[in-house]
Amino acid sequence: MSERTAVSEENTEELVALAAEAYVYGYPLVHDLSMVQDFMHTGFGPLPPAPFNHFAHSGQPTSPEMHFVPFDNDTVYSVAQLDLSGGPVLLHVPDTDGAYYVLQFVDVWTNNFAYVGHRATGTEAGDWLVVPPGWSGSTPDGVRGVIDAPTSVVSVIGRNAFNGPDDMGRVRELQAQLALTHLEPGTHRTGLPAPDPDVPELLRFFERLRVWMADFPPSAADQAYQDRFQPLGLLEEGPSPYVSADPALVHALTEGLARGRARVEEAGRLAEAGGGWEMDPHLFDYNLDWHGVGTIDSPQWRIADREASYSTRAVAARSGPWGNHGYEAVYARAFRDADGEQLNGARSYVLRFERQPPVGAFWSVTLRDTSDHHLAENPAARYSIGDRTPDLVYGEDGSLTIHIRRERPTDPAAAANWLPAPGGDFQSVLRLYEPGPEILDGAYEIPAVERSSER
Structure with a gap:
């Protein structure tokens, strides 16, 4: 155990509060990458599992027996998890002849950072180059645009409008034309960075957060904020500080996790009283730093207070993962x-x-x-x-x-x-x-x- 993770009784309550903040801040990252991992191994609802850089297509709209919440009954889904660690990926989209579709690009911090489709870019066929952070290569001829990814792993959530059983053949033809190819020869990973398996179950959330924060750094402003979590061991590199953690630190982390989780649940509680409709067009406005193809970069669609955005981001991850911007x-x-x-x-x-x-x-x-x-x-x-x-x-x-x-x-x-x-x-x-x-x-x-x- 390092000196940085040794805890005195005097500052335990302070660390509990800090751990609660870390949970709210880090929950979207841990939840998102857990979903990515599950998707590649078991699939989701109507979608079969698929490895990195391959689309999985639903062969039918969502129905009650699928027992899957986030997906709707109006569109048929195609989902891909991109890994850009080995270089850019070229995405081909077909011509939908005016029919609604959207490809939504989500980084591992759950920021919606790009859209391709009916509203954003039109419905004609074309190629898009999805590039990793810091890439400075040459764009091939004929590419409609470059999509700059904030993180080296990206989820692409595709939705094609579905007009009933007789329309399924058209949708399947469009799904078959979606294609992902590597632009450059390179080694792409087959899985996510692995947390230390010897970390006790009670601390595994923080272990995943520690490992994944290091591998998928956020924006500079968010990195400055997460520096505050150093006393919790979340910024330590190398061997996990949670395998044999100080009992006081274990208490601070477990109690902080419980408080943070309760805070997210409370913030996400629906206003169910009265006879009106509950709607929040700005639930996904926490993306403050990454506005690429098809996004609207304006104050109307950004939460003004960065620290407040972390709570909204956690609520969105808890209640509507991979949801769109309101526009x-x-x-x-x-x-x-x-x-x-x-x-x-x-x-x-x-x-x-x-x-x-x-x-x-x-x-x-x-x-x-x-x-x-x-x-x-x-x-x-x-x-x-x-x-x-x-x-x-x-x-x-x-x-x-x-x-x-x-x-x-x-x-x-x-x-x-x-x-x-x-x-x-x-x-x-x-x-x-x-x-x-x-x-x-x-x-x-x-x-x-x-x-x-x-x-």
Whole structure:
């Protein structure tokens, strides 16, 4: 044990507070790289596992039996984990002929630092060069642009709009044309840096944070902030200081972890009271340093207080990992009806849009259960309704009324607009792709879910 990690009783409480800060600061990195590791070994939900620099494609949209939360039912996913340690990677994207798609680039600190797709770069075919930090080579002819990665490992989250079972063939053809190739001969790693396996379970979060912080340094401003964690052993190189740590340090780290985790949970608690919708278009505005292709680099989309951004970043990693900036897509959630009562399948509801949500791409409403946030199962296997749903019945004034209930309505118009509800409590999720300014500034008011007596 080094002198830097020896702890006296006098400064234990101070170190507990510091360890709580370190947890909030470092949770996104540890969570993200744990997801990357899991993805490469076991896959996620509808996505099979894939090694570095290969895409994994979902062959179908998300369904309840997949039991996977972050993915939606409107798009079909293609995900790749890039390793740039051996040099740049060339990405080829196909022409989607105007159809919505997005490739979102996320560094290991969970910063969304680039977008390619419908909103950001258009839908024509092209090649993009993804380069590691500090790269200074020559860009090949014909490349549409260079995507500068802040870290040598990057997650690429691809979403293709999906218009129902008959559309799956088109999506599969597009997936087959996504390609990643190495620009230069070089040695690319096959896995992530390994924490010391002899570190006790209670301290493994901090061991992973120590090892991964060293291998994937953040921006200069964040590095200056994380220097404060030196007394915790997080900046030590070489053998782990946590294999035989001082008991006082073990106490400080474990108690700090518990406090930090509670802080993140508290900050992320949804405001479920009342009958309105909860939506945060700025949940991913914590990226303060890396604004590449397709991002919007403006004060509107940056959190002004850097230290406050760490808490927001942790909440985003906990509640919506790999989510987009609000200008690409935003989700609104309602747990209660207009009377403030929990939504429940024992009752019938209507959601009436006098005017459809103003979006540049499309929108949809989906139901999820409240326990694990999975898609709510129903015998009709209909999990969403939106502006792309065929055969909806609109009012003479252009309004759209969605009927949310367990049983199929007897009225033909209501049956066409039926969104089946589960038997128990549920939440309603409104997804808005390329939301317009009225949504982002709150000028457009999402209608409340109203209780209904219709059969």
